[in-house]
Structure formats: structure tokens, C-alpha cells
Amino acid sequence: MVKGNASLRNKNNYISVSPALNKIKHLAPMLDAQINVVGRFKRCIGFQDNLGQAVLAWGRKPSSKVAERYAKRQKLPLLRIEDAFLRSVELGAHCPPLGIVADTQGIYYDARSASELEALILQPLNEEQQQRADTIQKRWCELKLSKYNLHRSHNVDYGRPYVLLVDQTAGDASINYGLASAESFQEMLSVAKQRFPEHLLVIKTHPDVIAGLKQGHFNIDQLSNQSNVRLEGRPLHTPDIIEGADAVFCVTSQVGFEALLWGKPVYTFGMPFYAGWGLTNDTLKAPSRRNPVFLQQLLYAALVRYARYWHPEKQAACQVEELMEWVGQQRIWRQRFPEKLLAERFPRWKREYLKTFFSGTQLQFMPRGKALPENEPCVVWGRQDKQSRLCVEDGFIRSVGLGADLTAPKSWVIDDMGMYYDATRPSRLEAILNDYELSDDELSRAEALVGRLVKEQVSKYNVGDNSWKRPKTAKVVILVPGQVESDASIQYGSPNLKQNVELLAQVRMQNPDAHIVYKPHPDVVAGLRNPDSNESEQVQFCDEIVIRDNMASLLEKLAPGDEVHTMTSLTGFEALLRGIQVCCYGQPFYSGWGLTQDLYPNSRRQKKRSLYELVAATLIIYPRYLSSKSGCLTSVEQALNEIAEERLEQKNETYTAQLSRRLKRMILRLKRF
Structure with a gap:
């Protein structure tokens, strides 16, 4: 609805003759309108659109003359659109406007004639509006917006x-x-x-x-x-x-x-x-x-x-205060890392994601075959020994789909000290858990997160079905999650056991009467990673091998007294969220804080942490999240919102849509380097 002009109120049909305006996909919902596009051919033949109540023009730029002439021929009002005073994070050449103004009388920067803004400025404010204006002014300055x-x-x-x-x-x-x-x-x-x-x-x-x-x-x-x-x-x-x-x-x-x-x-x-x-x-x-x-x-x-x-995240019209907070948070995230960084030669499919995760930092990718400088800050994938490296890895709530299948990541972690799965030296996550004083707000968010993760059955990859049933005759069920044996988390996080079959043998030896359920890693099951060592021997140490089930649904079906035994799998962390006893045969990031039974404790981890403190450090402070809706950094809560939507979409998608999605993945894998 166009404010300030009674003749256009409650009307929601506008005409656009501008290719630039037509590229702003969210323009129609911002205006609460339907926009009918009239191309050059229709204009030339004198096309008549009786449904339009106004013709859109971008300000008073030269291109707006086309809209002015068309409006005059059609005897329609002109609605001028311009960037609002809070527009976006990036410059106009790189980002569509998140704020616009619409004026049927003129445009705010044209002092030669009246505009709707002038009339609005003269309107007095009631007490509530004055208080809102004061709050906006204060928050604008606190967030340092422009x-x-x-x-x-x-x-x-x-x-x-x-x-x-x-x-x-x-x-x-x-x-x-x-x-x-x-x-x-x-x-x-x-x-x-x-x-x-x-x-x-x-x-x-x-x-x-x-x-x-x-x-x-x-x-x-x-x-x-x-x-x-x-x-x-x-x-x-x-x-x-x-x-x-x-x-x-x-x-x-x-x-x-x-x-x-x-x-x-x-x-x-x-x-x-x-x-x-x-x-x-x-x-x-x-x-x-x-x-x-x-x-x-x-x-x-x-x-x-x-x-x-x-x-941009809600994909809906909003109030100025909501956009102010979103832009302000983007500014905070964009300042975390240096302004310029070198980056190793990442696979092409990862580069655009890397640029977004490092928003606010200018990345220069190294040419093929050229070694990274020894003492300059650089971005690399995975664990590195050099202190000048910023190491990037998949986050703990990654995606709806496997990382090895090139599914777009919802979260990555960026560590300037080491890497969370490398127990041989400190990591940024370990430093947070050892030293960081968590706020009441962070702990409150963590408590809410635990509730959501359990209720919505969220795991790292969020794949699999829900067919397994807990045996009624079993006294104690021990779930053993398989891992990719070549994974760095085993190499650097499990000082004694290195193979899944070794883990199963240890679990059976210490728990001869338990019902042991083994779930191989989904990347191994999908054929995307190398199979386990001595895979045929695993069956003698477990009672069941579960292939297709979603890990979150498996955990949900465990009874009080059941346990999870692991080397370093993230499943142990997911089990803690559900109050399940976890026994660690390695030194995963969540061990050593008083929440797990540790066969080989890490001497650097001395501080006792509550579950909510562990969750706040691990899921709120340490990782970075990416919104597929805005294409920008986001919060863990928004990432969970989008994961829930994506899971529902995949559940309800047609067979043709499934084939199309798989074909896109295959093409992407061919272009991965």
C-alpha cells in the first residue's frame, strides 16, 4: 500500500517498465503489491494494462523518463522508488536494497517540488511514537549504522x-x-x-x-x-x-x-x-x-x-528496528578476522562459501602449485601446524546432506589456534571453554538450543530414516557410531584406538552383556569415503549394524541407562544433549569438562563446565553460520530454522525433484576442483 496518497490506498497493482526494477525480486512484497512487467515490445504497440494503478520509476534518474512517458500515455500516477536511508550492508552495485522509499508526489531529494516525506515530517508524534523515535536514534548510534x-x-x-x-x-x-x-x-x-x-x-x-x-x-x-x-x-x-x-x-x-x-x-x-x-x-x-x-x-x-x-532471512517485509539489528549483527561478524588474508587454492565449489564465511575480509586465493608464505596470515582447510594459519572445517550442525556430496554448508568453524578435533594442542574452542565467561543471555540461548536440537532431532548431516527399534529384551544398549578412519579427528584426537573394529572390540570386552548397536559413518555407507579396516570382523563384536537411520532418531530411542561409546565422534556430543551417558576412548572436544567418562583424559582440560556452557561455547560462540536465504552470515537459531525447512522440502519433494537435485550434485562434483 502506498502511504500518503488516498487515491492509491488499498490498491496493489503496479506496472514496471524498468529492467533494473524487475531484478529486485523482493520489490513486490516490500510494496505489498503485484507488479506487472511491460516490456519494450508491449510499450511500442501501445499495450494497455487496465489493472495497473500506478507506474513504477526509479527516482529521477534518466531511466525514469521511460516510466514517466508510459504513465502519461496510460493516464496513470507515477510511483517513484529509491533507496531508503538504511539500505544494505554492501554497496548498491553488489546488493539489492533492503530498504526502499516509495513516493507518489515526488522524491525526497528533489527540493523543487513537494514529496510525501515532507508531509510526513510535519505530522506530530504521540508519546509512543516519540519514545520509539528516541529508541531508534539511540540504537542507530550504538550499532553505528549508515x-x-x-x-x-x-x-x-x-x-x-x-x-x-x-x-x-x-x-x-x-x-x-x-x-x-x-x-x-x-x-x-x-x-x-x-x-x-x-x-x-x-x-x-x-x-x-x-x-x-x-x-x-x-x-x-x-x-x-x-x-x-x-x-x-x-x-x-x-x-x-x-x-x-x-x-x-x-x-x-x-x-x-x-x-x-x-x-x-x-x-x-x-x-x-x-x-x-x-x-x-x-x-x-x-x-x-x-x-x-x-x-x-x-x-x-x-x-x-x-x-x-x-x-533477508525472514524473506518478508519488516520494521526498521528488525533490519537495524540484522545489519548491526552483520557488522559485528564482519570485523572478527583481518581485513586481508591469503587463502590456499580451495576447490572452486568451496570458494564462494569461504568468501561469505569471511565476509568483511578480502581473500586472495593462491595460484595452483604456489606454496603459502611461511609467516603471513593464511586461510587453509583443516588442521595446520603453523600458528599463522586460520584453519577452516565443517561445523557441528553442517547441512541437510553429506559434506562429501558437496552439499552447501550451514556452518564452518574458523580456528586461529588449532582445530577442535586436534587434542594434541590447544584450539580456540578449548580456550573458550577454559577461559571465557559466558553471559546469562548466551546460557539462555544454549538452553533453548538444547530443547530445539532434541525436539527437532537435528544432527550434523540430518540424513537417514527412522526405522530402528530398540530391542525390548535388552538390559543395556550401547550405541557405537562409526567414523571415517582416515579422518583427522581420529589421527589427532584418539591417541590409542584408530579403527572402528578396535573400538568395537574394546566396548565388547568391557561390556560383555550389553546389546551393542553399530552405525557406520554415512559417508562410508554412501561410498564417498574409504571403507573401514577389517570391516568383516566388526560383526563379531556387535549385535546389530544399523545403516540407514538418522543418528538423532537413534539417540531418541535409547532408554535411560543406555550409553554411547565413541572415539571422537560428534554423536557423543549429540548424546550429551539428550542426557545420555557417553564414554570416550579418545579426546573429543566435548570430553574433559566433567560431562563424559574419559578413558584417556586430556590434562589441559581442567575446568568443569555445565551442559549449557558446553553448548554455548560449541554452537554459539565458536562456529560461523551461513543463511541460504540471505546469502550472509547468520545465527545458529536461523540456521536451524532453515534446516527444518529444507528437511521438510526434501521429505515432500517429487521423484522428479529428487532426480534433479542428484543431477545437480553430480555436475557439481565434476566441477569440484
């Missing part, structure tokens, strides 16, 4: 007081439509020198200029020799510079609006949407349409009433 949010935070210190001058891209439509020109930037510089003669003048260029996509308005050569001027061309996050500035000078840039949210004095040299309301120091006279208002009115109108938002 229109774009790709740059990580830095401590900006110029060693002296400074004011901020904001450059813009040459040809930016908001300059001309904001009653300004290229000369306005020189006037801005001149006035800043006069008003703040003792301050450093920091000129911040636009992110698109930093990215080399566009040009700015200041001559670097002419200003580089002026001691009181600093051209700031680093890819800094704009709020970091706003925060320390004594004043902010703008022509029409949105940075002036953000500076108001930070409580900074703002000087304008055009007529941006936030000028002329008595909140800024303006060079130009405000249009008569604009009268003094409170900052809360401007904020509420711009961020709440005027804009519409899309939540």
Missing part, C-alpha cells in the same frame, strides 16, 4: 579537533535536485575554513569513489599541501568519523541526516530532505513548505513512515 555498512569500524584519531566535510559523487542526482551544484562544494570548504579556522578539515569521499566506481568534487593535488585539510580516502565507516567531529558540513549528502542523529551541528549548502526544518544551519532559504519541527519527527518520518524494509 546507509551502507560494508566498512569495518576503526578508531579515528587525527590528533586534533576536526570538522567533517562530506564529498559526493559527481553527477549525483541529489545535488542538482537539492538546489546545489559543483560550486557548492567549494563554498562549503570556504565557509568551513572561516567558521573553524583552528580545526582540521577532514574531507570524506563517498564509498563509491573509494571503490573506484565514481568521481568526487575535490582536487586531491590542490588540497594535499594544505596543512589544515585532510582528504580522507580510506574505506572508513562514516559513523566513526561523525562521532569525533565537532561539526559536519554537507551539500545534500545523507551523512548530514546521520550527523543529526549523533547530535552534531550540521551545515548544509544545498537543500537536502533534512534541511529547512530548523535543525540545521542552512546556506539556502528553505521552501515555504518546510517549517520547524523536532528531530524525532524528522527521524520517525524518514525511517519509519516513509520507508519499507525487507528482512
